[in-house]
Amino acid sequence: MMEKGLMDKGSVEGQVTEDLMRDTLKTREMWLNMGPQHPSTHGVLRLILALEGERIVDTEIVIGYLHRGMEKLAEAKTYPQFLPYTDRLDYISSHAMNFGYVLAVEKLMGIEVPERAQYIRVMMAELTRISSHLIWLATHALDIGAMTVFLYCFREREMILDLFEMACGARLTTSYFRIGGVAHDLPDGFIEQAREFCKIFPKKAQDYDDLILKNRIWLSRTVNVAKISGEEGLNLGLTGPNIRGSGVYWDIRKDEPYSNYDKLDWEIAVEHGCDVYARYLVRLKEMRESCKIVSQCLDILEKLDGPVMAKVPKVIKPPEGEVYASVEAPKGELGFYIVSDGSPKPYRLKIRAPSFANLISVPTMVRGHMVADVIAVIGSIDVVLGEVDR
């Protein structure tokens, strides 16, 4: 629309030129294929953009490049066997994925999880949230051109991954949670090291703020870009930090508390800007809140002793029935819907993946914006394709 903007529509000449253009020059929007191999589509996302100059007229999302048929696979696996598959959903926040799955199975079987295991789970889930948001901030900033933030964030994420490695031996695909608790208790020295992280992290978060929070370029790239109102967002199924960036107080940890979240002291991060910048602020605040939760859990875990595993039968055979359990994963509402026929394998398992639902709002957000904004938008809604394609 650059050409049209340059012409003065009010003047006679402007009108004439416009008529001329319409009659003689047949213009057509350009189709641009972005992805699945593109530096900024975060994995294998493919967007087909219809462009008028650099302005976006229409967007089509093409997904499925990472489809592994998880939900179908689940039908051929026993309940514990499916647990490692959940790691591969949102592979940068595997604890949160584990959490959703084990909660659903436990709800189906009516298992009471011991207190200590509950706190370990909450702590791990929150550390995961921090690490996931760090990756988001890193890549989002990189997409907008701020390269240094990227490496700073990975430095802190490394500390979290070291903690994961300490607890369960794996850094990425952890599979630490079990139906009925966690695989084993925290090793010696874990609490001290985690405390160290909680002490350092707020200072490091200040570093990211110093680099971009009030940076004029960052502001001009993010403020008022890709606005989506709370109502529109809800209609499109937005959840997690994305909807909280549009001023909707919705956090499953508060609204439908699971595990021990209601016993801890923390706040929901909400911003009312509805734009890319608001979503950025929400996640920044969330990281700090998560850090608070982790230190509270550490305080409790230091005193609280006990088993980390409930009494669970050797062969897990839930009674016939169906269940839906959801958790607040770093990307939004992660739900597991399981139908059981009383056998050791699920009859049907459906995953409500937050990234999948969030991705659908991209065309709405980017319409009328420029190509450079698409990158900012993909970054701001924070999708992981492992979860989208399943």
Add this chain to the structure above:
Amino acid sequence: MAQELVLVVIKMIVVFAVALLIVAYLTYFERKIIGHMQLRLGPMRVGPHGLLQPIADGLKLFVKEDIVPHDSDRWTFYFAPILNLVCALVLLAVIPFSYNFMVTRLNIGVLYVLSLASVGTIALLLAGWSSGSKYPIMGGLRSAAQIFSYEIFLGFSIMGVLMISGSLDLVKIVEAQSKVWNIVYQPVAFVVYVIAALGELNRVPFDLPEAENELVAGFHTEYSGFKFAYFFLAEYANMIVVSCMAVILFLGGWKGPVLPGIVWFLIKMCAFFYFFIWVRATFPRYRYDQFMRIGWKIMLPIALANIVVTGVVMMLV
């Protein structure tokens, strides 16, 4: 006559050989400095502290397969990188590194630099256009937009300096700064020049024609092997030229106490490189319409006002 000719040829060889070497090692220093700013080490493997890395990179690009896309406009596709590099290198011919060390003294040096620098940008447009692919075209269009946006205020920002020194000859401009550097008289023009220079160099925050995260690699997406190296060399050669021009126009060229002139010149030039690298490690990228807005609505009026103020002050003093 023959002796003079030999002297000029020797000077040319020295300047260009040194320039190409500096260009190669500039990439090394950029990687090292950015690396250390970003908690990394930068190249470490080839040679001690990766000192041979630029040579290894050059060799790699040299032996790579030279791919020409099927839909490309073949001759233009070949021509664009050469034009770009030639434009960047011939600029060095008029740069006075010290009072008597330069390839040629041209009495319209500033004009020469400005005009050839614009031709270099056209090469980017040609490259984008001839690649026959969508991302390069967008990169090329952006660079065309950039020509209009920044060339104008780049030129205007220099105007104040020219008014003070009363000459387009780079040597005379430096000589006019014997007592006080131009940056003292023209601080605003200096800032405008630096911003325009970042645009001219296609560097962060204005690296729109090759915005990696949006346009893959922008205008040189389809280039590979040595043709790609040409663009790369040209970009860094341009960095040298722009830094040299800043030193000459605003920072008193080779003027400085104790040390020989050429050393002072190189010190000031290196400070500029460092600044560009530092900026790259710090800032995000502007959107291209925003860059255009900055150019036309902010920088151009500032540059024009600067000329008016300079003129009025010169009349009164």
